[in-house]
Amino acid sequence: MSDAASNPSVELTTNGVGPWRGEWPTESHYDPELLERGDSRNVIDRYRYWSMAAIVVDLDEHRHPFHVAIENWQHDMNIGSIVRSANAFGADTVHVIGRKRWNRRGAMVTDRYQHILHHETVADFTAWAATDALPIVAIDNVPGSVIIETFAFPERCVLLFGQEGPGLSAEAVASAASIVEISQFGSTRSMNASAAAAVAMHAWVLQHVSFG
Structure with a gap:
């Protein structure tokens, strides 16, 4: 399992993460292509391997007014x-x-x-x-x-x-x-x-x- 997945509350990855190690997660917010190839996007660790659409949905629940x-x-x-x-x-x-x-x-x-x-x-x-x-x-x-x-x-x-x-x-x-x-x-x-x-x-x- 990647550092990002094992401890999403701590920012450990600044240059992205490689392919997911071990058994893939089954939650719908994960992007299979990112799990396979790795995630080099400029996102916080909480959102590593998430699809863009899932990130936007989650952000919408926390945006300030x-x-x-x-x-x-x-x-x-x-x-x-x-x-x-x-x-x-x-x-x-x-x-x-x-x-x-x-x-x-x-x-x-x-x-x-x-x-x-x-x-x-x-x-x-x-x-x-x-x-x-x-x-x-x-x-x-x-x-x-x-x-x-x-x-x-x-x-x-x-x-x-x-x-x-x-x-x-x-x-x-x-x-x-x-x-x-x-x-x-x-x-x-x-x-x-x-x-x-x-x-x-x-x-x-x-x-x-x-x-x-």
């Missing part, structure tokens, strides 16, 4: 990294606003396990959020923003991020119920968009996930 939205007017390469972070922090869904196509390289295949919706315009996205009664929390260092260290994130919300460089569009800022900035202490005006997204998601986790 926050969403992530990203404006995509300039084909920002950070979107893939933000999707990867959204998967890592258990976001419900990622919303891409603007161009439907985006560079998936930074996602490291996590987009296959993450729900992703496309909205043509900010207005379309805002209408969707209103239908689901989800407040939009814009993350940007613009006038009127409050610092993230003092902000109480709603449990159900959408964290909205802009493009690397220009940040959020004026329409996106206007659509937000709250505007939050990440405190900075150096000379740079702004941090990398994907880094800012990870900081904001982790701030939500600190407020709403119990670690006791």
Whole structure:
């Protein structure tokens, strides 16, 4: 039996696992092809040898009630990294606003396990959020923003991020119920968009996930 199967609560495999050793498991979530050939995917040990569909089903039972939205007017390469972070922090869904196509390289295949919706315009996205009664929390260092260290994130919300460089569009800022900035202490005006997204998601986790 593989290390992943014998102790799924401990992360032991960083480069994948080889073919399953010994008698194959019979549970339906296992993928026969992966059992035979090995599993080199970028997944936690708990999901080694599981089929992609089974992983998505299991994730759906544990996703957090926050969403992530990203404006995509300039084909920002950070979107893939933000999707990867959204998967890592258990976001419900990622919303891409603007161009439907985006560079998936930074996602490291996590987009296959993450729900992703496309909205043509900010207005379309805002209408969707209103239908689901989800407040939009814009993350940007613009006038009127409050610092993230003092902000109480709603449990159900959408964290909205802009493009690397220009940040959020004026329409996106206007659509937000709250505007939050990440405190900075150096000379740079702004941090990398994907880094800012990870900081904001982790701030939500600190407020709403119990670690006791």
